Structures are given as structure tokens and as C-alpha cells.
Amino acid sequence: MWRAILMPFLGGGNPGAPVLPRRGTTGTALVIVMTIMSYLACLAVWAGISITTATQAWTSGISNTVTVQIKPPEDEPVPQSAIDSALSVLRKTPGIASANALQAKDTSKLLQPWLGNLVLGPELPLPVLIDVKLTERSQVDFDKLQRELEKAVPGATVDDHTRWTARLIAVSRSLTAISLTVLALVLTAAMAIMVFATRAGLMTHAGIVEILHFSGAQGEFIAAEFERHFSRLGLRAGIMGLLLALVTLLIVHFMTGAGGDAQGFSLVPRLSLSPVTFFGLLLVPIAAAIVATITARLTVLRALETMP
Amino acid sequence: MLSFENVGLRYDVGPEVLHDISFTLDPGSFHFLTGRSGAGKTSALRLMFLGLRPTRGTIRLFGYDISQLPARELPPLRRRIGIVFQDFRLIDHLTAYENVTLPLRIAGFREPDYAGDVKELLNWVGLGNRIDATPDSLSGGEKQRVAIARAVVAKPDLLLADEPTGNVDAEIGRRLLYLFAELNRLGTSVVIATHDRSLVELIDAPELRLENGRLQLLEPPSARLGSWTASAGAAKGAS
Numbered sequence: 001m002w003r004a005i006l007m008p009f010l011g012g013g014n015p016g017a018p019v020l021p022r023r024g025t026t027g028t029a030l031v032i033v034m035t036i037m038s039y040l041a042c043l044a045v046w047a048g049i050s051i052t053t054a055t056q057a058w059t060s061g062i063s064n065t066v067t068v069q070i071k072p073p074e075d076e077p078v079p080q081s082a083i084d085s086a087l088s089v090l091r092k093t094p095g096i097a098s099a100n101a102l103q104a105k106d107t108s109k110l111l112q113p114w115l116g117n118l119v120l121g122p123e124l125p126l127p128v129l130i131d132v133k134l135t136e137r138s139q140v141d142f143d144k145l146q147r148e149l150e151k152a153v154p155g156a157t158v159d160d161h162t163r164w165t166a167r168l169i170a171v172s173r174s175l176t177a178i179s180l181t182v183l184a185l186v187l188t189a190a191m192a193i194m195v196f197a198t199r200a201g202l203m204t205h206a207g208i209v210e211i212l213h214f215s216g217a218q219g220e221f222i223a224a225e226f227e228r229h230f231s232r233l234g235l236r237a238g239i240m241g242l243l244l245a246l247v248t249l250l251i252v253h254f255m256t257g258a259g260g261d262a263q264g265f266s267l268v269p270r271l272s273l274s275p276v277t278f279f280g281l282l283l284v285p286i287a288a289a290i291v292a293t294i295t296a297r298l299t300v301l302r303a304l305e306t307m308p
Numbered sequence: 309m310l311s312f313e314n315v316g317l318r319y320d321v322g323p324e325v326l327h328d329i330s331f332t333l334d335p336g337s338f339h340f341l342t343g344r345s346g347a348g349k350t351s352a353l354r355l356m357f358l359g360l361r362p363t364r365g366t367i368r369l370f371g372y373d374i375s376q377l378p379a380r381e382l383p384p385l386r387r388r389i390g391i392v393f394q395d396f397r398l399i400d401h402l403t404a405y406e407n408v409t410l411p412l413r414i415a416g417f418r419e420p421d422y423a424g425d426v427k428e429l430l431n432w433v434g435l436g437n438r439i440d441a442t443p444d445s446l447s448g449g450e451k452q453r454v455a456i457a458r459a460v461v462a463k464p465d466l467l468l469a470d471e472p473t474g475n476v477d478a479e480i481g482r483r484l485l486y487l488f489a490e491l492n493r494l495g496t497s498v499v500i501a502t503h504d505r506s507l508v509e510l511i512d513a514p515e516l517r518l519e520n521g522r523l524q525l526l527e528p529p530s531a532r533l534g535s536w537t538a539s540a541g542a543a544k545g546a547s
Contacts, residue, residue: 019399019402021400208399210397211397211410212414213386214357214358214359214386214391215386215387215411216383216385216386216389216414216415217414218380218383221414305379308361
């Protein structure tokens with residue numbers, strides 16, 4: 001089976017001139033439709049890989065950190081003693097590598113996207129954030145840590161980011177599933193189109209097929225003639241779809257990247273064409289050719305079963 | 309070689325077009341299949357080359373009951389049969405040479421092994437200078453000869469020809485008939501379907517005559533005169 005599928009690409013198959021004419025087996029319309037299918041498949045592959053990669057980047061960036069927030073008493077800044085107490089509790093906790101309180105200017109920077117370049121004075125009491133780095137997340141008992149911090153510094157809370165990452169992962173998985181569904185639908189549609197095209201080819205060349213059949217050709221010989229034609233068509237359409245997708249992605253890349261936030265707004269990572277994505281896209285034309293070949297083969301063999 | 313036993317044929321739910329056909333073709337035999345236009349000659353030939361399945365009865369080909377054979381085992385049997393179709397059935401975009409080589413390619417031969425023989429055969433049928441011509445540039449007679457060359461190139465055990473001389477002049481028709489006789493002399497069984505009585509008279513061979521869907525075996529003229537012996541085969545008139 002695999003030998004038969006690979007033969008058209010290895011220059012093998014039936015020796016001699018193609019028994020089916022190059023022209024007339026399928027029209028330009030089929031090439032266009034298969035190109036569009038390949039284009040959509042490329043976009044689905046790109047979306048799936050990009051979303052997965054981006055989510056991994058997001059979650060790995062925050063998976064080994066937690067943030068402790070100390071809310072200020074009413075109209076007063078957070079006293080240094082409270083910060084020291086919190087740091088003391090944190091640094092004694094197993095599984096925590098380091099704990100550093102953000103300075104007021106750092107906290108101001110975090111607020112800049114929302115409040116602009118205002119100079120925030122002590123008259124505006126801000127919560128103190130402590131950036132905590134973990135050696136191993138599983139070693140830390142967050143409930144116990146929360147209780148101890150609450151006891152040492154009333155109003156201190158631990159944000160372990162799990163709510164954020166869980167939601168992010170859920171969204172990411174949904175989007176990846178949608179990409180895979182789109183890919184599966186495109187694949188199914190492409191196969192259905194190839195079945196119709198092969199049947200049309202069989203009808204167009206019924207006379208030739210009959211000659212081959214009655215001359216003693218096995219089904220594989222006849223199928224190989226159709227495979228030779230459709231594998232090349234699939235590969236050609238796949239390459240054209242890939243090129244169109246690359247042009248689209250370059251446009252998207254420049255539109256979303258080149259004009260991005262001057263401060264490097266990093267909540268949403270840029271969707272780029274990574275080597276992994278590019279490799280995934282390269283597989284689309286190959287997959288298109290294989291799908292076209294297998295579908296043509298099975299369709300021809302099934303059709304031949306109805307012949308005497 | 310080939311035997312029919314009480315074979316009947318109907319198309320879909322229509323009336324039976326062939327009734328209780330029974331005959332046996334021995335290896336090396338030569339028969340004409342005759343009958344008026346519409347008598348069922350083409351249907352009978354299609355049954356012989358496994359182009360149709362009988363509605364009833366038994367067909368044995370090369371010792372096999374074809375109704376018992378799985379589809380996968382039929383192609384090797386078909387390769388032992390050469391067919392000349394009434395409408396030639398040449399492949400339009402292939403050259404005369406490529407059309408003739410088709411049965412050899414199907415049988416798995418490589419071009420270096422057969423190129424010389426095929427060119428010689430094309431020369432023999434008078435198409436040596438037309439090997440690169442495609443069917444649309446060939447005359448009816450030339451197409452006929454390409455079709456015949458294709459049917460005989462793989463040296464089949466059984467040659468079936470449907471009105472093989474219908475599109476050629478009398479002289480070419482005679483030459484083609486003698487080609488069939490020569491093949492027969494080399495061991496190929498030959499069945500020629502024709503309604504042309506002048507052709508039948510050229511060779512002293514038995515006749516399978518179809519009338520109203522029934523088959524009648526007529527002895528060759530010489531036997532009818534008392535000199536024919538069935539074991540002698542055929543093609544005496546050609547030699």
C-alpha cells in the first residue's frame with residue numbers, strides 16, 4: 001500500500017507514457033478548490049501550533065512564580081514592618097527560592113499602561129507586591145502559606161496564578177481543538193472532492209479504463225494511472241496553498257507586530273512564524289498529495305469492483 | 309480452452325438475449341461467429357472475454373469455472389486473451405506504438421524487452437512508418453491494424469475479433485485474415501465475429517451461427533463435403 005502511494009513521488013508507478021491523458025482528467029476548478037483547501041489547512045495548522053506555543057510561553061513564564069499582595073491600611077502606605085514580616089514568612093517557607101518586594105517606582109511602572117506617566121506620591125496608597133520565585137511549585141503548601149501570612153500581616157494575600165493559568169489553558173485548548181476541527185473538516189472536504197474528481201475522471205476515461213481492464217490490468221495498475229495524476233495535482237495545489245498562506249501570515253505578522261506597543265506590551269504574545277510552525281506548514285502540501293493519492297486509489301479500486 | 313454450458317444472458321430485467329449457448333473451443337481451433345446484425349455476436353464475444361457475466365449457465369476458460377474465481381484472479385486469464393474491438397478502442401493520446409505495447413506493459417514487461425518485436429509487428433501489418441502517429445491521424449484501416457497488432461502482440465492463447473475487417477478494403481481484409489490464420493497455425497485459438505459471408509468463405513473453418521439468441525455449430529465447408537476432420541483445426545484455406 002505505502003509503496004504504491006509513494007511511487008508517484010519517487011518517479012515509479014507504471015512504466016512508460018501515462019495511459020491517462022494529462023489534460024481532461026480534471027479541470028482547473030479542481031486545482032483551485034484543492035489550493036483553497038490547502039490554504040485553509042495551512043491557516044489551521046498555523047493557528048493550532050501558534051496557540052499551543054504561545055500558551056506554553058505564557059504559562060511557563062508564570063508557573064514558577066507567585067505574587068503576594070499586601071493591601072495598605074486606610075489612607076496610609078504599607079508599613080515597612082509589615083513587608084519585613086511577610087518576607088520573613090516567605091523566606092522560611094520550603095519550596096521558595098526568593099522573595100523580593102517591588103519598590104514603589106516598579107509598582108508605578110506596572111500601572112503606567114492604565115494611569116499614564118503620572119508621578120505617584122505617597123498620598124496615593126498602593127498595595128505592596130512581593131514577587132516570589134519558587135524552586136518547585138509542588139513543594140509549596142499555598143493554603144498553609146496563606147494562613148501564616150494572614151497571621152503575620154493581616155490583609156496579605158497569595159496569588160498563585162492558578163486561576164489565570166487554568167483559564168488560559170482552557171481557552172488555549174478550546175482554540176487548539178477548533179483548529180484541529182477545522183483541519184479535520186478541510187481534510188474531509190478535500191477527500192470528498194477528490195472522490196468526486198476521481199469518479200469524474202473514471203467516467204471521462206471509461207473507455208480507457210475498460211481497455212485496461214479487459215486487457216488484464218490489475219486494479220492496482222489502473223489505480224496507479226490515476227494516482228500518478230492526482231498525486232501531482234495534490235502536491236501542486238498544496239504548494240500553491242502554502243505560498244498563499246505564507247503571504248497571508250507575513251501580512252498578519254507585520255500588521256500585528258510592526259505596529260505593536262512601544263512599551264512591549266506583553267500580555268498577548270506576538271503570533272509569529274516559528275521554525276516549528278514553518279515545518280508544520282511544509283507538511284501540508286505533502287499531506288495534500290498523500291490524501292489525493294490515497295483517495296484516488298481507493299476510489300478507483302472500489303469502482304473497479306463493480307466491473308465484470 | 310473455452311466452453312459454454314447452457315449459458316443464458318439478459319441485460320438487467322430485459323428479455324434473455326442469449327439462450328442455452330453450449331459449445332467448446334479446443335486449443336488451436338479457428339471459428340467464425342456469425343449471425344445477422346443484432347443476433348448477439350458482440351454479447352457472445354463479451355461473455356468470452358469476461359466482459360459480461362452470464363445470467364445462467366457455466367463458462368469455463370483455460371480450465372477455470374469463472375463463476376468460482378475471485379475477481380483478483382481474472383486479470384491473468386484476461387491477459388491470455390487478445391481482443392479486437394469493432395470500434396478499435398485505441399487510446400487517442402497514445403501513439404500507434406504505445407497503443408500496441410499496452411498489453412505488454414500491463415503484463416509487466418519493460419520497453420527494452422519488447423521494443424524491437426513491436427516495431428517488427430507494426431512493420432508486418434504495414435504500419436512501420438506510422439509508429440509515432442496518434443489514432444486521430446490514422447485512417448480507419450490503419451486504426452484497425454493497430455487494434456489487431458495490440459490484440460496479438462502478447463501472443464494470446466485466445467484471439468477474439470469483432471468484425472475485424474469491417475473498415476478495410478478487401479485486399480487488407482484478406483491480409484488481416486491471413487494474419488489471424490498464421491497466429492492460429494502457431495497455436496492461438498481464434499474466434500472471428502463477422503457478418504461478412506465473403507470472409508467466412510476464405511477460410512475453411514467451423515462456424516458458430518447465432519440466430520434468435522441461439523447458437524448453432526456448423527461444420528466447415530470441407531467437412532460438410534466430407535473431407536473435413538475436426539481435429540485438423542482450421543485455416544486450411546489460408547495456408
